[in-house]
Amino acid sequence: MSLSTATSKTYPAKQHLVRTAKNLGVSSGVIFVRGSDKILHPDSDTEYEFHQDSNFYYLSGVVEPGYAAAYDIATDTAILFVSHVSSDEAVWIGVPPSLDKQRAAYGFDQAHFTKDICSVIAALSPSKIFMLPHHQAQELETLPIDQEKLIEAVHEARVFKDDFELEVMRRANRISGSAHETLMREAQLGMNEAELRGRFVGLVLSQGCNYEAYVSIVARGRNAAILHYIKNNMALDSAENIVLVDAGGSLQCYVSDITRTWPLGAQFSPECRAIYAIVLEMQKTVIEACAPNKQWMDMHLLANRVAAQRLIELGILKGSLDDIMEKHVVGFFMPHGIGHLIGIDTHDVGGYPRGTERVNVPGLRYLRANREMLPRMVFTVEPGLYFVDVILADAKNDPAIAMHIDFDIVAKYRYVGGVRIEDSIVITETGYENLTTCVKEIADIEAIRAKASQNREI
């Protein structure tokens, strides 16, 4: 059994080529895309772990370096260009399958070696060759190349996930969600953040993921107030603390991106529980609201409104809800967007389609998508609340904001650091499906942590 074929069916590369061609809105011409090559560390023969160009993977399904692909729109012909392996190289990387076996395995109509790219493409007498702006066009430069139109066509195709892609994403989420639950069960006081990160990576790779989707964040206590904390080297030294784990595995080049926050002791401390409960309510409110034809930015504002209400009740915020919303005060506690498109890339393409711009106000400026939600889009929903010193200092210096914040009460919550809860949601015809299967209710988490604490005492 080979893990890479565990989901078995051929990657729908040709369908992705067809869909991309449709987005181009032309009836002839050739799409031509290149895969990534290996990258070496500077002055070294050590390779960076290979990552395929995301657009190329989408249009080919190939995870090997040095390949290329073309699609002749008028004749509906998908052409794979295979990197030739010399017998010297075969000693190191093995003998590859024949051209025709590779053609069939990847679901293409033709296969040639990459040395023949120019002649094969030229023989199609294309009216236009559509390429991506970051791919080099050198050997084709005598032909009519367009490096502008293709990117939007591919990006828009990637925004809408087909059944194959959704099933891979479900599996990536199951594997990664299960690894998150293992951390919750196994974490003990006295461990180091690095141990949890190592355990997570080990679990997802063992289950067939090819990569850690991004460098995991394992942040205990105050470290959770650093949004992109990847040092992961501090001791888990206080039962009062929570630990925030933002980690996901990449399966067949589709990533998962899951955040869970849970107590190191048997229970949440009162302050941690209060903040956690608000974030969980923000998340569940947004998820329940996810449906076709709604605006993503409204989901962000909805989460902000829940937070504003609850932070007023907690005494952290003061003044009228409308004033607080108008001044984006919650943005000083949640300095990131409510979520982003996700797929082959963690922050997937297509968040700002042509004609939409970022909104430069606190909390909104980091929003990674601003568009109408439609079926087959997959978004993360990841509200968070954080006590970030540099942001709170800014707030204190701005009277219009400071008047809405009780800094004495903030001081009592500062040790919480931050809380984030993140799932991936696919928009369906009627609403949504949550791809992320991992406990997040307070009672479930505390049951797991209480058991972990007992194990420690035994």
Next chain:
Amino acid sequence: MSLSTATSKTYPAKQHLVRTAKNLGVSSGVIFVRGSDKILHPDSDTEYEFHQDSNFYYLSGVVEPGYAAAYDIATDTAILFVSHVSSDEAVWIGVPPSLDKQRAAYGFDQAHFTKDICSVIAALSPSKIFMLPHHQAQELETLPIDQEKLIEAVHEARVFKDDFELEVMRRANRISGSAHETLMREAQLGMNEAELRGRFVGLVLSQGCNYEAYVSIVARGRNAAILHYIKNNMALDSAENIVLVDAGGSLQCYVSDITRTWPLGAQFSPECRAIYAIVLEMQKTVIEACAPNKQWMDMHLLANRVAAQRLIELGILKGSLDDIMEKHVVGFFMPHGIGHLIGIDTHDVGGYPRGTERVNVPGLRYLRANREMLPRMVFTVEPGLYFVDVILADAKNDPAIAMHIDFDIVAKYRYVGGVRIEDSIVITETGYENLTTCVKEIADIEAIRAKASQNREI
């Protein structure tokens, strides 16, 4: 407790600058080196996991992106250039320590921000600025830059490890060797190669390693005949098979590189045991021979001679030992060098100092070092024997070689795939020290595997 400070003492960056300046053989001028910047996946905001430029790490001890360093030779002044973090960035990556705290932590004499590189360097009125050929010199281009001499001076410094470096390498080897032993204990028939790779990566990251030093090779049976097999996705499905695991963790930027080969069943099969015994004898013979003032290439030939003798006894080779040695017939079974320098890079710098060339004959052409062994050099000793179809086909087609090989007997051993055993050896004043602590004797391995098989049966 922070894992990154577990070996505590400041990295001896300044000593490395001094040693490098000494190798330059000049009494004035400025050494100037840059650290790596982040690299993004194409058309994506996903970062490659950050790897520091090895030469820069050696001369600075800095693992963060965007730094630089200088050393004014005449005044013995080490200058650190620190990447400025804006308060917007601080929300994402945290507030860095002050300039002076960073200066002290890294053991430098001065610290400035990188925006001041040009003015600080110009103020030294350097007669020459020594830079590495792959570092961009743009902002200094009005100054007298030499991008040729420095690289050899740094490389030669890196070849000789000081006590600090050796202690880090001992720890990297202990962590990684222990992880290898865990795999031997836990591997069961029915698992997948990916599970072992995941377990290894999880273990070394959990123990404080920052990276998998290179993509691990976990190759069962015939996959071990692919030297750089990194697919790692096949089932461990036969007790007759051995599994070859070539994997190491990188600790504080120093790598370990360990290979162990062991049976999936309770014992080696007769053919696997025969090949393993030869490779182990090759390795132990070479290690015992390691001592100052000997030539590395002689170690390679020594391993070949042991192999030739034993392969004749096994009936795989035939004819006179001298003929077999002269024709490099063993190179058809060990198509790589006996080992390489190791340090910050897996295949570390300095293997071919000025004036030495590669020798283009089978088995020798892949030798990664050709120089006199001297105290404080660290080499891997990694003999292997493999049954690689494309190489054996070449041998069969060459009558001068084919006359020395009994292909009927080779066919009986083909399923073995390959065996490699790899340790890291530091040359001492009187001989060597083996940095790699991990079982490799047949009796020890079989005791572990017999217990693993019993666990399965329970």
